[in-house]
Amino acid sequence: xxxxxxxxxxxxxxxxxxxxxxxxxxxxxxxxxxxxxxxxxxxxxxxxxxxxxxxxxxxxxxxxxxxxxxxxxxxxxxxxxxxxxxxxxxxxxxxxxxxxxxxxxxxxxxxxxxxxxxxxxxxxxxxxxxxxxxxxxxxxxxxxxxxxxxxxxxxxxxxxxxxxxxxxxxxxxxxxxxxxxxxxxxxxxxxxxxxxxxxxxxxxxxxxxxxxxxxxxxxxxxxxxxxxxxxxxxxxxxxxxxxxxxxxxxxxxxxxxxxxxxxxxxxxxxxxxxxxxxxxxxxxxxx
Numbered sequence: 001x002x003x004x005x006x007x008x009x010x011x012x013x014x015x016x017x018x019x020x021x022x023x024x025x026x027x028x029x030x031x032x033x034x035x036x037x038x039x040x041x042x043x044x045x046x047x048x049x050x051x052x053x054x055x056x057x058x059x060x061x062x063x064x065x066x067x068x069x070x071x072x073x074x075x076x077x078x079x080x081x082x083x084x085x086x087x088x089x090x091x092x093x094x095x096x097x098x099x100x101x102x103x104x105x106x107x108x109x110x111x112x113x114x115x116x117x118x119x120x121x122x123x124x125x126x127x128x129x130x131x132x133x134x135x136x137x138x139x140x141x142x143x144x145x146x147x148x149x150x151x152x153x154x155x156x157x158x159x160x161x162x163x164x165x166x167x168x169x170x171x172x173x174x175x176x177x178x179x180x181x182x183x184x185x186x187x188x189x190x191x192x193x194x195x196x197x198x199x200x201x202x203x204x205x206x207x208x209x210x211x212x213x214x215x216x217x218x219x220x221x222x223x224x225x226x227x228x229x230x231x232x233x234x235x236x237x238x239x240x241x242x243x244x245x246x247x248x249x250x251x252x253x254x255x256x257x258x259x260x261x262x263x264x265x266x267x268x269x270x271x272x273x274x275x276x277x278x279x280x281x282x283x284x285x286x287x
Contacts, residue, residue, distance in 0.1 A: 018088050
């Protein structure tokens with residue numbers, strides 16, 4: 001059997017109608033030979049059964065292993081030369097794959113992204129398709145991991161997704177920073193616009209999501225602002241890697257200080273509000 005050009009990895013955690021819509025759009029609109037790998041993260045029995053019957057390759061976990069670990073499970077079994085890591089609350093336009101894969105023929109490109117209609121970081125958000133292929137500023141223009149497309153061998157050599165982050169969030173920034181540290185580009189293909197609901201699963205399944213986001217962001221900032229070792233590819237010279245690692249550290253330190261200043265401002269406003277005397281209530285009566 002001939003290997004597909006593209007392996008598409010999708011995570012499932014209940015919310016079956018969204019995943020069905022995503023898979024249907026990919027089946028209809030992916031314009032290269034492909035396989036769909038669905039990793040189910042402990043869904044109810046009916047959804048897990050649907051995954052088994054629908055995916056070209058199904059992996060069903062008995063519990064939620066988190067975003068990064070599940071994506072790595074899909075990466076481990078991917079047969080394609082390229083791999084697309086896809087959020088399940090997405091819908092793809094016709095002919096989306098070829099334009100997004102084209103930049104990856106250049107060995108200097110590490111991640112190729114379509115534009116999306118919604119994302120946590122607005123740099124890749126568009127209201128309508130464009131025409132440009134834009135190289136994002138390393139460590140400055142931060143993409144959300146709605147759809148990351150990579151060469152499969154590169155994703156594996158970089159170590160895949162960092163599984164130390166809890167459940168979901170910040171691992172997309174970590175992977176982008178690792179790509180940049182290795183002197184590879186992250187590019188945005190504006191001609192492809194993917195519909196994205198935005199955090200549909202976490203809103204439904206994680207009532208404590210904001211605390212999780214904050215904890216993961218703090219972990220990301222500590223990792224990148226400190227001296228933790230970052231994987232270096234053989235083809236990336238050590239001096240270039242050190243230079244890029246330093247740029248990533250500076251960006252993380254800047255973001256860390258910005259968040260700390262914002263938090264202090266919020267706390268100060270709260271303390272000032274609490275210190276204000278309560279206004280004397282006005283009394284109304286009829287003469």
